[in-house]
Amino acid sequence: MNDENIIAYLLEELPEDDLERFEDECFAQESWPVEIDLAEQELIDSYLRDELIPERRHRFEQNYLTTEARQERVSIAAALLRRLDEYNASSTVIVSQPPLEPTWTRRLRAFWSRQTWVLRAATAVAVLAIAGSLWLFRTPSPRIFAMLTLTISNNNRAEGNQSSTVKLPPNAEALKISLRLPQPSLPAAGYRVELENDNGETKSVEIAGKDAQSVLVVIPAAQLAQRQYALKLFAIKSDGTEQRVNGTYFFIVE
């Protein structure tokens, strides 16, 4: 039993036989599996945060939100997430944080009114509030970021493209980079970003947010040295497959 399996059960994606087998498996355990509540809570959060792929969002509305008890769970979760967003917003200093209230209102109105959901979700996707790559759990002091905005280049380094340069202040915890998406951008349910240094070593980079024009990544300062880097962007389609976005984002840390 894993999260994916539980979510498939809750969204009624499993065939009838598998569905019963899943229930049998739960019932055969000494106590009711705690993993179900955990996965359900995260499924609800993903729905409210607009992080489900369209097919799953549809099944969530059609197959999951079918009882009053579940509607109540979702509305309480929505209220809690709003409270936590406000809590986070008041606890940290954030660069260019979008307003929270209109998004929440749109999301809730959309949630309760299925007919208008798709339209509103399309606009809600654009709004992201990022409270930093890692919550400073016991030290709620503001985080300090260096900022950079990059546009994609179809050249490679050997051709001597002009890289943007950034100098990290000694107290910077991380470098925030806004990657401008080439327009028209590929239809994507999400993105993945890879950081490559000039030795060809690669690592995944944390995505802190995205909108229709850009993807925001955060790279801890500790992971950066004074050298040239390239960022490769991959669009994740709704079926889970990836497609590399043509071109590369270059920058140099001085």
Next chain:
Amino acid sequence: MSSEDFARILALLSPDHEEAGRRYTRLHNRLTGFFSMKGISDPLTAADETIDRAVLKIGAGAIVPDVDRYCLGIARNMAKEKRRRAHRETLAFHKFIEYADDFPVKQLERIYGILQPCFEQLSVEEQQLLAAYCQRIKGTANAEVRRQLAETMKMTMLALRVKVTRLRKKLTDCVQKRSNSLETASPISNKPPIWSIFL
């Protein structure tokens, strides 16, 4: 359930009285979990009702080699019945929303208002933990933040998830309790929901 009925089902669970009591509790807990997973309101009562039905059928002569599986079968049928009923209510609810377009936001604002004092009742550490765990970050970055959070707190990921879920359950219970104690009509209260006029 009469005491004779209760004794009958205990005897079927185990000849040893103490072991039978333990198995009964285990059966009841799992039935409650099952109904909760199915999204049934008041899963505790539904679990009681399942066992009552099983006892009735056993009393009427049903041959039951495995009480647990027998009860699961009854629970499945009951969940289907209740969900069919709930589906009708959901349709009525959506009809009501079309009728009173601003109702959902008002309703949710009300829940938010009820949640506020519940949230304030949590300790600062608990508030911080929830805020850190549920912050708005997408995709794999979110998983990484949670992994680091678990590391900071010297916990496994599973222990952290369980802790967060328990905190959220505590908040949900508080919201439901406060909501039920208020007089205004609400889908959270025990009164018939206002939209039931559309049923």
